[in-house]
C-alpha cells in the first residue's frame with residue numbers, strides 16, 4: 420500500500436506542475452479526501468513513509484496546546500476542511516483550515532492562481548472562495564477530535580463593510596467554536612478589499628476586543644477552556660505599523676502571531692517569470708523567504724520572545740524551515756513549498772530537527 424501511494428499518488432499530490440494550478444489543487448484535495456475515507460489502518464499504511472516519529476524532542480507546547488512536531492500546514496490549502504483526515508497522516512504537527520467566511524462565497528473569477536516556476540513562487544487572488552462557516556463546522560464535527568491540533572482561520576465576506584467586520588468575525592466564530600483548537604484571525608489577505616485595514620490601531624482594537632469577549636463567553640456556555648487566538652499579519656506592514664499592532668495584540672492577550680501572509684511586493688521574481696509579475700494578488704514562495712523571516716525576527720526582538728510566533732512564508736527547503744525556527748518562530752507552516760518540493764519537505768524538516776537534537 421505504501422508503495423502504491425509512493426509511486427501512484429505521490430506524483431499526483433501537491434506538485435502537479437503541468438496542470439492548470441487550480442485544477443491541480445482541486446485534484447490534490449479530491450485525492451486526499453478519498454485517502455481520508457480509507458479505514459484507519461489502511462490510511463496509516465498508505466501514509467507510512469510520510470509519518471514523522473513520535474519523538475519528545477519534536478514536541479512543542481505553545482499556547483497551552485501540545486503539538487507532536489512544529490511543522491504545520493498553512494491556511495488556505497484546505498479551505499473547507501475536507502481533507503483533514505489524510506493530511507493529519509502526512510506528518511504535519513498541526514493543520515490550519517480556512518480561511519472561512521460567515522457566508523459561503525465563490526471568490527474571484529478564474530484564473531486566480533499563477534505559478535512562477537523559475538522563481539519557485541505563486542501569485543494568488545483567490546478571494547476567500549469557501550463554503551461558509553456552517554459547512555466547515557459540519558466537516559470539523561465529523562472528524563472531531565482530531566489526532567493533531569486544528570486551527571481555524573476566519574475572515575470577512577467580500578460584501579461586508581469594514582464597520583461590520585468585527586461582528587461578522589464573531590458570528591463565524593460562534594459557529595465553529597466547538598471544533599477548533601486555536602483560532603486564526605486573518606486580517607492580512609491582500610485579495611479582499613479593505614481587509615488589511617483591520618490591522619490598524621482602532622479597527623484592530625475593536626476586532627480583538629470583540630473576539631476575546633466572544634471567546635470568553637463561548638468558553639463559559641460550552642464549558643471549555645478559553646481557546647487561544649492567533650493574528651495572521653501581512654509582511655508588508657511598516658516597522659511602525661508592526662510595533663503598533665504588537666502593542667494592541669499584547670494588551671488584548673492575543674496568544675500569538677502568524678507571520679506572514681502573502682506579499683504585494685514583486686521583488687525576487689526571475690526574469691523568465693517577469694510577464695506574470697503584473698498579475699494582481701499575493702506572492703508566496705521563495706521571493707518571500709527572507710521578508711517573512713526578517714519579520715519573525717523583528718517580532719521576536721520587539722516582544723522579547725513573549726509572544727509565540729508561527730513562522731510562515733517561503734519555507735521551500737529544510738534549511739528555510741530551520742532558519743525560520745532559529746529566527747524566533749515556535750512553530751512553522753508551509754504552503755508553496757509543498758507545490759515545489761512535495762510533501763516530503765515536512766518529513767525532512769522534522770528529520771533534520773531530530774538530527775540537530777542528537778548532535779547537541
Ligand SMILES: Cc1cc2nc3c(=O)[nH]c(=O)nc-3n(C[C@H](O)[C@H](O)[C@H](O)COP(=O)(O)O)c2cc1C
Nearest residue numbers: 493494495518543679680703704732733753754755
Ligand atoms: C493559493 C493560496 C491560497 C491561500 N489562501 C489563504 C487563506 O485562505 N488564508 C490564509 O490565511 N492564507 C492563505 N494563503 C497564504 C498562506 O497561508 C501563506 O501565508 C503564504 O502563502 C506564505 O507561505 P508560503 O510561501 O509557504 O506559501 C494562501 C496562499 C496560497 C498560495
